[in-house]
Amino acid sequence: MEDKKKLEILDILSRDSRTGAETIATMTGLSPEQVAEVIGDFERRGIIKQYTATIDWEKAGVDKIVAYIDVKVVPAREVGFDAVAMRIARHSEVRSAALVSGGNDLRVVIETTHMNELAKFIAEKIATIDGVAGTSTHFLLRKYKDDYSLFEEPEVDTRLVVTP
Protein backbone atom coordinates (compact mmCIF):
# COMPACT_ATOMS: atom_id res chain seq x y z
CA MET A 1 0.00 0.00 0.00
CA GLU A 2 1.38 3.42 -0.86
CA ASP A 3 2.35 5.75 1.95
CA LYS A 4 -0.14 8.35 0.74
CA LYS A 5 -3.04 6.05 1.64
CA LYS A 6 -1.56 5.35 5.06
CA LEU A 7 -1.21 9.07 5.73
CA GLU A 8 -4.81 9.52 4.65
CA ILE A 9 -5.85 7.09 7.36
CA LEU A 10 -3.87 9.12 9.88
CA ASP A 11 -5.47 12.32 8.68
CA ILE A 12 -8.96 10.90 9.06
CA LEU A 13 -8.23 9.65 12.58
CA SER A 14 -6.64 12.90 13.60
CA ARG A 15 -9.87 14.71 12.75
CA ASP A 16 -12.18 12.17 14.40
CA SER A 17 -10.52 9.36 16.31
CA ARG A 18 -13.80 7.54 16.62
CA THR A 19 -14.03 6.88 12.88
CA GLY A 20 -14.43 3.13 12.54
CA ALA A 21 -12.33 0.95 10.26
CA GLU A 22 -15.35 0.28 8.04
CA THR A 23 -15.94 3.98 7.49
CA ILE A 24 -12.27 4.68 6.89
CA ALA A 25 -12.29 1.84 4.40
CA THR A 26 -15.16 3.43 2.48
CA MET A 27 -13.50 6.83 2.55
CA THR A 28 -10.17 5.61 1.23
CA GLY A 29 -11.23 2.78 -1.08
CA LEU A 30 -9.33 0.20 0.99
CA SER A 31 -10.75 -2.90 2.65
CA PRO A 32 -11.62 -2.80 6.36
CA GLU A 33 -8.99 -5.50 6.94
CA GLN A 34 -6.30 -3.40 5.31
CA VAL A 35 -7.32 -0.38 7.35
CA ALA A 36 -7.32 -2.33 10.60
CA GLU A 37 -3.87 -3.70 9.78
CA VAL A 38 -2.42 -0.25 9.06
CA ILE A 39 -3.94 1.20 12.22
CA GLY A 40 -2.66 -1.72 14.30
CA ASP A 41 0.79 -1.22 12.86
CA PHE A 42 0.75 2.51 13.61
CA GLU A 43 -0.38 1.81 17.16
CA ARG A 44 2.37 -0.74 17.74
CA ARG A 45 5.02 1.58 16.37
CA GLY A 46 3.81 4.46 18.51
CA ILE A 47 2.88 6.57 15.53
CA ILE A 48 -0.66 6.68 16.83
CA LYS A 49 -0.05 7.40 20.48
CA GLN A 50 -3.56 7.52 21.83
CA TYR A 51 -7.19 8.34 21.11
CA THR A 52 -8.62 11.19 23.14
CA ALA A 53 -11.45 13.68 23.06
CA THR A 54 -11.14 17.46 22.96
CA ILE A 55 -13.22 18.68 25.90
CA ASP A 56 -14.50 22.14 26.67
CA TRP A 57 -14.04 21.85 30.47
CA GLU A 58 -15.43 25.28 31.07
CA LYS A 59 -18.69 24.28 29.43
CA ALA A 60 -18.67 21.07 31.44
CA GLY A 61 -18.55 23.21 34.59
CA VAL A 62 -15.20 21.85 35.67
CA ASP A 63 -12.65 24.34 36.93
CA LYS A 64 -9.17 23.64 35.77
CA ILE A 65 -6.06 25.69 36.24
CA VAL A 66 -3.93 25.52 33.16
CA ALA A 67 -0.52 27.07 33.06
CA TYR A 68 1.90 27.51 30.19
CA ILE A 69 5.36 27.55 31.69
CA ASP A 70 8.50 28.61 29.90
CA VAL A 71 11.48 26.92 31.51
CA LYS A 72 15.01 28.18 31.00
CA VAL A 73 17.41 25.25 31.07
CA VAL A 74 21.15 25.05 31.45
CA PRO A 75 21.88 22.04 29.26
CA ALA A 76 23.97 19.36 30.91
CA ARG A 77 27.11 18.00 29.31
CA GLU A 78 26.43 15.01 27.06
CA VAL A 79 22.69 14.90 27.69
CA GLY A 80 21.71 18.38 26.60
CA PHE A 81 18.14 19.30 27.35
CA ASP A 82 16.70 15.79 27.31
CA ALA A 83 17.39 14.81 30.89
CA VAL A 84 15.77 17.93 32.33
CA ALA A 85 12.88 17.78 29.88
CA MET A 86 12.10 14.16 30.74
CA ARG A 87 12.31 14.80 34.48
CA ILE A 88 9.63 17.42 34.05
CA ALA A 89 7.57 15.55 31.49
CA ARG A 90 7.18 12.42 33.57
CA HIS A 91 5.00 14.22 36.12
CA SER A 92 1.36 13.34 35.58
CA GLU A 93 0.28 16.98 35.90
CA VAL A 94 2.26 17.80 32.78
CA ARG A 95 -0.01 17.79 29.77
CA SER A 96 2.73 18.57 27.26
CA ALA A 97 6.40 19.43 27.20
CA ALA A 98 8.45 20.60 24.28
CA LEU A 99 11.83 22.02 23.45
CA VAL A 100 11.34 25.26 21.56
CA SER A 101 13.48 27.92 19.95
CA GLY A 102 13.53 31.46 21.27
CA GLY A 103 14.17 33.08 24.65
CA ASN A 104 13.25 30.10 26.79
CA ASP A 105 13.97 26.46 26.16
CA LEU A 106 11.09 24.30 27.33
CA ARG A 107 7.42 25.00 26.95
CA VAL A 108 5.48 23.01 29.48
CA VAL A 109 1.72 22.87 29.93
CA ILE A 110 0.39 21.88 33.33
CA GLU A 111 -3.18 21.19 34.43
CA THR A 112 -4.33 21.08 38.03
CA THR A 113 -7.52 21.81 39.92
CA HIS A 114 -6.20 24.32 42.45
CA MET A 115 -3.91 27.31 42.24
CA ASN A 116 -1.88 26.32 45.28
CA GLU A 117 -1.36 22.88 43.79
CA LEU A 118 0.11 24.54 40.74
CA ALA A 119 2.28 26.91 42.74
CA LYS A 120 3.55 23.99 44.79
CA PHE A 121 4.27 22.00 41.67
CA ILE A 122 6.32 24.73 40.06
CA ALA A 123 8.19 25.64 43.21
CA GLU A 124 8.93 22.12 44.39
CA LYS A 125 9.02 20.01 41.28
CA ILE A 126 10.29 22.23 38.48
CA ALA A 127 12.30 25.10 39.87
CA THR A 128 14.33 22.77 42.04
CA ILE A 129 15.58 20.60 39.20
CA ASP A 130 19.29 20.75 38.60
CA GLY A 131 19.66 22.52 35.31
CA VAL A 132 16.57 24.71 35.56
CA ALA A 133 17.75 28.30 35.55
CA GLY A 134 14.33 29.90 35.84
CA THR A 135 10.64 29.67 35.01
CA SER A 136 8.07 32.06 33.57
CA THR A 137 4.46 31.11 34.11
CA HIS A 138 1.43 32.17 32.06
CA PHE A 139 -2.08 31.21 33.10
CA LEU A 140 -4.73 30.13 30.65
CA LEU A 141 -7.54 32.63 30.80
CA ARG A 142 -9.67 31.49 27.90
CA LYS A 143 -9.45 28.91 25.17
CA TYR A 144 -10.49 29.93 21.69
CA LYS A 145 -9.28 26.95 19.78
CA ASP A 146 -7.79 23.56 20.67
CA ASP A 147 -6.95 20.56 18.48
CA TYR A 148 -8.29 22.38 15.44
CA SER A 149 -11.65 22.88 17.12
CA LEU A 150 -13.01 26.36 17.62
CA PHE A 151 -14.53 26.62 21.09
CA GLU A 152 -16.74 29.62 20.51
CA GLU A 153 -18.36 29.40 17.12
CA PRO A 154 -20.91 26.59 17.11
CA GLU A 155 -21.11 24.55 13.95
CA VAL A 156 -24.40 25.85 12.70
CA ASP A 157 -25.29 25.45 9.06
CA THR A 158 -26.67 28.83 8.03
CA ARG A 159 -27.12 28.02 4.37
CA LEU A 160 -30.53 28.00 2.73
CA VAL A 161 -31.98 24.54 3.07
CA VAL A 162 -32.35 23.81 -0.64
CA THR A 163 -30.43 25.60 -3.40
CA PRO A 164 -29.92 24.80 -7.07
Place this chain on the structure above:
Amino acid sequence: MSAETVHGLKPRGLARLASDLPVSGIRRFFDLASELEDVVSLGVGEPDFFTPWSVREAAIYAIEAGQTAYTANAGLLELRREISRLLDRLYQVVYNPETEIMITVGVSQGLDLACRTLLDPGDEVLVPEPCFVAYKPCVTLAGGIPVGIGCRAQDDFRVSLAELARALTRRTKAILLGYPANPTGATMSRAELEAIVDFACSKGLYIISDEIYDRLVYDGTEHVCVAGLPGAFPRTITLNGFSKAYSMTGWRLGYACAPPEILTVMKKIHSHTMMCAPTVSQKAAIEALKGAQKNVADMVAQYDRRRRIIVDGLNQLGLACPSPRGAFYAFPRVESTGLSSEEFAERLLLTERVAVVPGNVFGDGGEGHIRCSYATSIPRIKEALTRMRRFVSSL
Protein backbone atom coordinates in the same frame (compact mmCIF):
# COMPACT_ATOMS: atom_id res chain seq x y z
CA MET B 1 -55.15 45.78 -7.62
CA SER B 2 -58.11 44.21 -9.40
CA ALA B 3 -59.42 45.31 -12.77
CA GLU B 4 -62.31 47.11 -11.10
CA THR B 5 -60.17 49.22 -8.84
CA VAL B 6 -57.45 50.11 -11.34
CA HIS B 7 -57.03 53.81 -11.62
CA GLY B 8 -56.71 54.92 -15.19
CA LEU B 9 -55.71 52.61 -18.02
CA LYS B 10 -54.35 49.21 -17.09
CA PRO B 11 -50.78 48.74 -18.30
CA ARG B 12 -50.47 46.33 -21.18
CA GLY B 13 -49.13 43.48 -19.12
CA LEU B 14 -45.77 42.06 -18.15
CA ALA B 15 -43.25 40.76 -20.66
CA ARG B 16 -44.30 37.38 -22.03
CA LEU B 17 -40.83 35.98 -22.14
CA ALA B 18 -40.22 36.39 -18.44
CA SER B 19 -43.77 35.74 -17.24
CA ASP B 20 -43.97 32.49 -19.17
CA LEU B 21 -40.79 31.11 -17.71
CA PRO B 22 -41.73 28.08 -15.64
CA VAL B 23 -41.17 28.33 -11.88
CA SER B 24 -38.11 26.31 -10.94
CA GLY B 25 -39.03 22.88 -9.57
CA ILE B 26 -36.52 23.44 -6.82
CA ARG B 27 -38.54 26.36 -5.51
CA ARG B 28 -41.37 24.09 -4.40
CA PHE B 29 -39.05 21.90 -2.41
CA PHE B 30 -37.30 24.85 -0.92
CA ASP B 31 -40.62 26.23 0.30
CA LEU B 32 -41.66 22.84 1.67
CA ALA B 33 -38.36 22.20 3.42
CA SER B 34 -38.03 25.66 4.96
CA GLU B 35 -41.24 25.20 6.88
CA LEU B 36 -40.11 22.04 8.61
CA GLU B 37 -37.88 21.67 11.63
CA ASP B 38 -34.93 19.37 12.11
CA VAL B 39 -34.39 18.85 8.39
CA VAL B 40 -31.17 17.18 7.35
CA SER B 41 -30.57 18.68 3.97
CA LEU B 42 -28.85 16.92 1.11
CA GLY B 43 -30.40 19.54 -1.14
CA VAL B 44 -27.80 22.24 -0.92
CA GLY B 45 -25.95 23.23 -4.04
CA GLU B 46 -23.22 25.18 -2.31
CA PRO B 47 -20.15 24.22 -0.25
CA ASP B 48 -20.51 23.83 3.50
CA PHE B 49 -16.99 25.15 4.08
CA PHE B 50 -16.51 28.77 4.97
CA THR B 51 -14.52 30.88 2.53
CA PRO B 52 -10.88 30.37 3.59
CA TRP B 53 -10.04 32.82 6.33
CA SER B 54 -7.14 34.40 4.42
CA VAL B 55 -9.58 35.29 1.66
CA ARG B 56 -12.11 36.76 4.07
CA GLU B 57 -9.33 38.65 5.75
CA ALA B 58 -8.18 40.11 2.43
CA ALA B 59 -11.71 41.36 1.82
CA ILE B 60 -11.96 42.91 5.27
CA TYR B 61 -8.64 44.61 4.70
CA ALA B 62 -9.83 45.93 1.34
CA ILE B 63 -12.93 47.41 2.99
CA GLU B 64 -10.88 48.96 5.76
CA ALA B 65 -8.53 50.40 3.18
CA GLY B 66 -11.49 52.02 1.48
CA GLN B 67 -11.25 50.00 -1.73
CA THR B 68 -14.92 50.31 -2.45
CA ALA B 69 -15.18 52.20 -5.72
CA TYR B 70 -15.95 50.73 -9.14
CA THR B 71 -13.22 48.75 -10.81
CA ALA B 72 -12.57 48.66 -14.52
CA ASN B 73 -15.51 47.18 -16.42
CA ALA B 74 -13.58 43.99 -17.15
CA GLY B 75 -12.43 43.72 -13.54
CA LEU B 76 -9.14 44.28 -11.74
CA LEU B 77 -6.22 43.59 -14.06
CA GLU B 78 -4.31 41.89 -11.25
CA LEU B 79 -7.16 39.41 -10.86
CA ARG B 80 -7.37 38.78 -14.57
CA ARG B 81 -3.62 38.14 -14.63
CA GLU B 82 -3.91 35.62 -11.80
CA ILE B 83 -6.74 33.87 -13.64
CA SER B 84 -4.67 33.74 -16.79
CA ARG B 85 -1.79 32.22 -14.85
CA LEU B 86 -4.07 29.69 -13.22
CA LEU B 87 -5.65 28.45 -16.45
CA ASP B 88 -2.23 28.18 -18.04
CA ARG B 89 -0.85 26.29 -15.07
CA LEU B 90 -3.78 23.91 -14.67
CA TYR B 91 -4.89 23.35 -18.25
CA GLN B 92 -2.21 24.86 -20.46
CA VAL B 93 -4.86 27.16 -21.92
CA VAL B 94 -3.61 30.68 -22.52
CA TYR B 95 -6.03 33.59 -22.29
CA ASN B 96 -4.72 37.15 -22.55
CA PRO B 97 -5.69 38.91 -19.32
CA GLU B 98 -6.13 42.24 -21.03
CA THR B 99 -8.33 41.22 -23.94
CA GLU B 100 -9.66 37.74 -23.32
CA ILE B 101 -10.75 37.64 -19.69
CA MET B 102 -13.48 39.51 -17.86
CA ILE B 103 -14.74 39.30 -14.30
CA THR B 104 -18.44 38.57 -13.96
CA VAL B 105 -20.98 38.58 -11.17
CA GLY B 106 -20.86 34.85 -10.69
CA VAL B 107 -20.94 32.30 -13.46
CA SER B 108 -24.66 33.04 -13.55
CA GLN B 109 -24.02 36.44 -15.04
CA GLY B 110 -21.33 35.00 -17.31
CA LEU B 111 -23.89 32.62 -18.73
CA ASP B 112 -26.39 35.41 -19.22
CA LEU B 113 -23.78 37.51 -21.03
CA ALA B 114 -22.76 34.56 -23.18
CA CYS B 115 -26.34 33.92 -24.25
CA ARG B 116 -27.07 37.55 -25.01
CA THR B 117 -23.84 37.86 -26.96
CA LEU B 118 -24.33 34.77 -29.09
CA LEU B 119 -28.04 34.46 -29.69
CA ASP B 120 -30.33 36.23 -32.09
CA PRO B 121 -34.06 35.68 -31.49
CA GLY B 122 -34.95 32.10 -32.44
CA ASP B 123 -31.38 30.78 -32.36
CA GLU B 124 -31.22 27.32 -30.86
CA VAL B 125 -28.83 26.06 -28.23
CA LEU B 126 -28.21 22.36 -27.65
CA VAL B 127 -28.35 21.76 -23.89
CA PRO B 128 -27.44 18.29 -22.58
CA GLU B 129 -29.63 17.44 -19.61
CA PRO B 130 -30.32 16.75 -16.80
CA CYS B 131 -28.51 20.01 -16.17
CA PHE B 132 -28.33 23.05 -13.93
CA VAL B 133 -31.80 24.54 -13.64
CA ALA B 134 -30.77 27.96 -14.96
CA TYR B 135 -29.30 26.85 -18.30
CA LYS B 136 -32.49 26.67 -20.32
CA PRO B 137 -34.11 29.77 -18.75
CA CYS B 138 -30.97 31.81 -19.51
CA VAL B 139 -31.15 30.79 -23.14
CA THR B 140 -34.85 31.62 -23.25
CA LEU B 141 -34.41 35.00 -21.62
CA ALA B 142 -31.83 35.90 -24.23
CA GLY B 143 -34.39 35.18 -26.92
CA GLY B 144 -32.94 31.81 -27.82
CA ILE B 145 -34.54 28.38 -27.92
CA PRO B 146 -33.02 25.76 -25.64
CA VAL B 147 -33.04 22.26 -27.09
CA GLY B 148 -32.66 19.71 -24.33
CA ILE B 149 -30.62 16.62 -25.16
CA GLY B 150 -31.57 13.87 -22.72
CA CYS B 151 -28.63 11.90 -21.31
CA ARG B 152 -28.95 8.43 -19.81
CA ALA B 153 -27.78 6.86 -16.62
CA GLN B 154 -26.39 3.93 -18.60
CA ASP B 155 -24.04 6.38 -20.33
CA ASP B 156 -23.09 7.89 -16.96
CA PHE B 157 -25.02 10.94 -18.17
CA ARG B 158 -22.39 11.83 -20.74
CA VAL B 159 -23.96 13.44 -23.78
CA SER B 160 -23.79 11.41 -26.95
CA LEU B 161 -22.54 12.91 -30.18
CA ALA B 162 -25.24 11.06 -32.07
CA GLU B 163 -27.95 12.72 -29.97
CA LEU B 164 -26.43 16.15 -30.53
CA ALA B 165 -26.31 15.55 -34.27
CA ARG B 166 -29.90 14.36 -34.30
CA ALA B 167 -31.06 17.58 -32.67
CA LEU B 168 -29.21 19.87 -35.04
CA THR B 169 -31.26 22.27 -37.19
CA ARG B 170 -30.53 25.29 -39.38
CA ARG B 171 -31.09 27.46 -36.34
CA THR B 172 -28.67 25.74 -34.01
CA LYS B 173 -26.13 28.36 -32.90
CA ALA B 174 -24.35 26.90 -29.91
CA ILE B 175 -23.81 23.98 -27.55
CA LEU B 176 -23.98 24.60 -23.81
CA LEU B 177 -21.73 22.22 -21.91
CA GLY B 178 -21.43 21.99 -18.15
CA TYR B 179 -18.88 19.45 -16.96
CA PRO B 180 -18.34 18.38 -14.24
CA ALA B 181 -22.11 18.47 -14.05
CA ASN B 182 -24.80 19.54 -11.65
CA PRO B 183 -26.89 17.41 -10.82
CA THR B 184 -25.27 14.23 -12.12
CA GLY B 185 -21.63 14.64 -11.13
CA ALA B 186 -20.74 13.46 -14.64
CA THR B 187 -17.49 14.33 -16.35
CA MET B 188 -16.47 13.93 -19.98
CA SER B 189 -13.19 12.53 -21.19
CA ARG B 190 -10.79 14.39 -23.44
CA ALA B 191 -11.64 12.14 -26.39
CA GLU B 192 -15.38 12.64 -25.90
CA LEU B 193 -15.04 16.40 -25.69
CA GLU B 194 -12.73 16.48 -28.71
CA ALA B 195 -15.43 14.73 -30.68
CA ILE B 196 -17.98 17.34 -29.61
CA VAL B 197 -15.59 20.16 -30.51
CA ASP B 198 -15.05 18.56 -33.93
CA PHE B 199 -18.79 18.44 -34.35
CA ALA B 200 -19.11 22.10 -33.38
CA CYS B 201 -16.35 22.99 -35.83
CA SER B 202 -17.90 21.06 -38.71
CA LYS B 203 -21.33 22.62 -38.11
CA GLY B 204 -20.11 26.14 -37.35
CA LEU B 205 -21.36 26.22 -33.76
CA TYR B 206 -20.24 28.17 -30.72
CA ILE B 207 -19.54 26.42 -27.46
CA ILE B 208 -20.36 27.76 -24.01
CA SER B 209 -18.50 25.73 -21.41
CA ASP B 210 -19.47 26.13 -17.77
CA GLU B 211 -16.54 24.69 -15.81
CA ILE B 212 -17.41 25.88 -12.31
CA TYR B 213 -16.75 22.46 -10.80
CA ASP B 214 -13.42 22.00 -12.57
CA ARG B 215 -11.41 21.54 -9.36
CA LEU B 216 -13.80 19.02 -7.86
CA VAL B 217 -12.81 15.86 -9.67
CA TYR B 218 -12.04 12.45 -8.18
CA ASP B 219 -10.56 9.06 -8.88
CA GLY B 220 -7.75 10.55 -10.87
CA THR B 221 -10.14 12.21 -13.31
CA GLU B 222 -8.54 14.93 -15.39
CA HIS B 223 -10.65 18.02 -15.92
CA VAL B 224 -10.49 19.06 -19.55
CA CYS B 225 -10.78 22.77 -20.30
CA VAL B 226 -12.77 22.71 -23.53
CA ALA B 227 -11.13 25.83 -24.94
CA GLY B 228 -7.80 24.03 -25.00
CA LEU B 229 -8.98 21.33 -27.39
CA PRO B 230 -8.00 21.52 -31.06
CA GLY B 231 -10.21 23.96 -32.93
CA ALA B 232 -12.12 25.07 -29.84
CA PHE B 233 -10.52 28.34 -28.80
CA PRO B 234 -11.98 30.73 -31.41
CA ARG B 235 -15.54 29.52 -30.86
CA THR B 236 -15.63 28.83 -27.11
CA ILE B 237 -16.70 30.93 -24.15
CA THR B 238 -15.18 29.50 -20.98
CA LEU B 239 -17.12 30.26 -17.81
CA ASN B 240 -15.74 29.63 -14.36
CA GLY B 241 -15.65 31.28 -10.96
CA PHE B 242 -14.94 31.11 -7.29
CA SER B 243 -18.13 29.76 -5.78
CA LYS B 244 -17.34 26.08 -5.52
CA ALA B 245 -13.57 25.68 -5.35
CA TYR B 246 -13.10 28.54 -2.90
CA SER B 247 -16.51 28.43 -1.16
CA MET B 248 -17.35 31.93 -2.28
CA THR B 249 -20.95 31.47 -3.42
CA GLY B 250 -22.29 34.60 -1.74
CA TRP B 251 -19.48 36.78 -3.01
CA ARG B 252 -20.93 36.64 -6.54
CA LEU B 253 -17.73 36.34 -8.48
CA GLY B 254 -16.92 34.55 -11.69
CA TYR B 255 -15.03 35.05 -14.91
CA ALA B 256 -15.61 34.61 -18.60
CA CYS B 257 -12.85 33.94 -21.12
CA ALA B 258 -13.24 34.18 -24.85
CA PRO B 259 -11.47 35.48 -27.95
CA PRO B 260 -11.50 39.31 -28.18
CA GLU B 261 -14.31 39.59 -30.76
CA ILE B 262 -16.69 37.73 -28.49
CA LEU B 263 -15.50 39.19 -25.20
CA THR B 264 -15.77 42.77 -26.44
CA VAL B 265 -19.50 42.35 -26.93
CA MET B 266 -19.90 40.63 -23.57
CA LYS B 267 -18.05 43.51 -21.94
CA LYS B 268 -20.31 45.97 -23.69
CA ILE B 269 -23.43 44.41 -22.23
CA HIS B 270 -21.70 44.10 -18.84
CA SER B 271 -20.78 47.78 -18.85
CA HIS B 272 -24.42 48.76 -19.20
CA THR B 273 -26.06 46.19 -16.97
CA MET B 274 -23.54 45.63 -14.17
CA MET B 275 -20.72 48.20 -14.51
CA CYS B 276 -18.37 45.81 -12.72
CA ALA B 277 -18.32 42.85 -10.36
CA PRO B 278 -18.14 43.64 -6.63
CA THR B 279 -14.79 45.26 -5.90
CA VAL B 280 -14.28 43.67 -2.50
CA SER B 281 -15.04 40.23 -3.94
CA GLN B 282 -12.45 40.82 -6.63
CA LYS B 283 -9.84 41.77 -4.06
CA ALA B 284 -10.65 38.66 -2.07
CA ALA B 285 -10.43 36.53 -5.20
CA ILE B 286 -6.87 37.68 -5.86
CA GLU B 287 -5.93 36.35 -2.43
CA ALA B 288 -7.85 33.14 -3.18
CA LEU B 289 -5.78 32.49 -6.28
CA LYS B 290 -2.50 33.47 -4.71
CA GLY B 291 -2.83 32.01 -1.26
CA ALA B 292 -5.66 29.49 -0.99
CA GLN B 293 -4.63 26.64 -3.30
CA LYS B 294 -3.89 24.40 -0.34
CA ASN B 295 -7.38 25.06 0.97
CA VAL B 296 -8.77 23.88 -2.37
CA ALA B 297 -6.77 20.66 -2.18
CA ASP B 298 -7.98 20.07 1.40
CA MET B 299 -11.61 20.65 0.45
CA VAL B 300 -11.38 18.29 -2.51
CA ALA B 301 -9.96 15.58 -0.25
CA GLN B 302 -12.84 16.11 2.18
CA TYR B 303 -15.44 16.01 -0.60
CA ASP B 304 -13.89 12.82 -1.90
CA ARG B 305 -14.32 11.08 1.47
CA ARG B 306 -17.91 12.19 1.74
CA ARG B 307 -18.54 11.10 -1.81
CA ARG B 308 -17.43 7.58 -1.00
CA ILE B 309 -19.52 7.48 2.16
CA ILE B 310 -22.69 8.70 0.48
CA VAL B 311 -22.36 6.52 -2.62
CA ASP B 312 -21.68 3.46 -0.52
CA GLY B 313 -24.57 4.32 1.78
CA LEU B 314 -27.07 4.93 -1.03
CA ASN B 315 -26.17 1.70 -2.76
CA GLN B 316 -26.62 -0.18 0.49
CA LEU B 317 -30.11 1.29 0.77
CA GLY B 318 -30.99 -0.24 -2.55
CA LEU B 319 -30.83 3.05 -4.45
CA ALA B 320 -28.48 2.27 -7.33
CA CYS B 321 -25.85 4.96 -7.37
CA PRO B 322 -22.76 4.88 -9.55
CA SER B 323 -19.79 6.82 -8.22
CA PRO B 324 -19.80 10.32 -9.71
CA ARG B 325 -16.43 11.64 -10.86
CA GLY B 326 -16.99 15.34 -10.31
CA ALA B 327 -18.86 18.14 -8.52
CA PHE B 328 -20.48 17.27 -5.17
CA TYR B 329 -23.68 15.48 -6.09
CA ALA B 330 -24.74 11.86 -6.09
CA PHE B 331 -27.62 11.07 -8.45
CA PRO B 332 -29.06 7.71 -7.41
CA ARG B 333 -32.06 6.00 -8.98
CA VAL B 334 -35.22 5.62 -6.95
CA GLU B 335 -37.10 3.46 -9.46
CA SER B 336 -36.67 0.37 -7.30
CA THR B 337 -39.07 1.94 -4.79
CA GLY B 338 -41.81 2.29 -7.35
CA LEU B 339 -42.11 6.00 -6.58
CA SER B 340 -41.50 8.87 -8.95
CA SER B 341 -38.72 11.33 -8.14
CA GLU B 342 -41.13 13.88 -6.73
CA GLU B 343 -43.14 11.37 -4.77
CA PHE B 344 -39.96 9.96 -3.27
CA ALA B 345 -38.51 13.34 -2.40
CA GLU B 346 -41.73 14.70 -0.96
CA ARG B 347 -42.52 11.65 1.14
CA LEU B 348 -38.94 11.41 2.35
CA LEU B 349 -39.05 15.04 3.39
CA LEU B 350 -42.38 14.83 5.16
CA THR B 351 -41.83 11.52 6.95
CA GLU B 352 -38.11 11.56 7.74
CA ARG B 353 -37.19 15.23 7.27
CA VAL B 354 -34.44 14.60 4.76
CA ALA B 355 -34.30 17.07 1.89
CA VAL B 356 -33.13 15.90 -1.51
CA VAL B 357 -33.97 17.40 -4.88
CA PRO B 358 -36.11 15.30 -7.25
CA GLY B 359 -34.21 14.61 -10.47
CA ASN B 360 -36.99 15.60 -12.84
CA VAL B 361 -36.54 19.31 -12.10
CA PHE B 362 -33.22 19.14 -13.92
CA GLY B 363 -34.70 18.07 -17.23
CA ASP B 364 -35.04 15.02 -19.42
CA GLY B 365 -33.21 12.03 -18.01
CA GLY B 366 -33.63 13.20 -14.42
CA GLU B 367 -36.93 11.45 -13.71
CA GLY B 368 -36.41 8.38 -11.58
CA HIS B 369 -33.46 9.95 -9.81
CA ILE B 370 -32.86 12.22 -6.84
CA ARG B 371 -29.99 14.64 -6.36
CA CYS B 372 -28.14 14.20 -3.07
CA SER B 373 -25.55 16.85 -2.36
CA TYR B 374 -22.60 15.74 -0.26
CA ALA B 375 -21.52 19.28 0.47
CA THR B 376 -22.28 18.67 4.11
CA SER B 377 -20.51 17.13 7.08
CA ILE B 378 -20.02 13.40 7.42
CA PRO B 379 -22.14 13.15 10.59
CA ARG B 380 -25.00 14.82 8.72
CA ILE B 381 -24.58 12.56 5.71
CA LYS B 382 -24.70 9.55 8.00
CA GLU B 383 -27.78 10.88 9.76
CA ALA B 384 -29.46 11.41 6.39
CA LEU B 385 -28.61 7.87 5.31
CA THR B 386 -29.99 6.44 8.55
CA ARG B 387 -33.26 8.28 8.05
CA MET B 388 -33.41 7.29 4.41
CA ARG B 389 -32.90 3.66 5.36
CA ARG B 390 -35.91 3.90 7.66
CA PHE B 391 -37.91 5.52 4.91
CA VAL B 392 -37.02 2.97 2.23
CA SER B 393 -37.71 0.05 4.58
CA SER B 394 -41.12 1.50 5.34
CA LEU B 395 -42.16 1.46 1.70
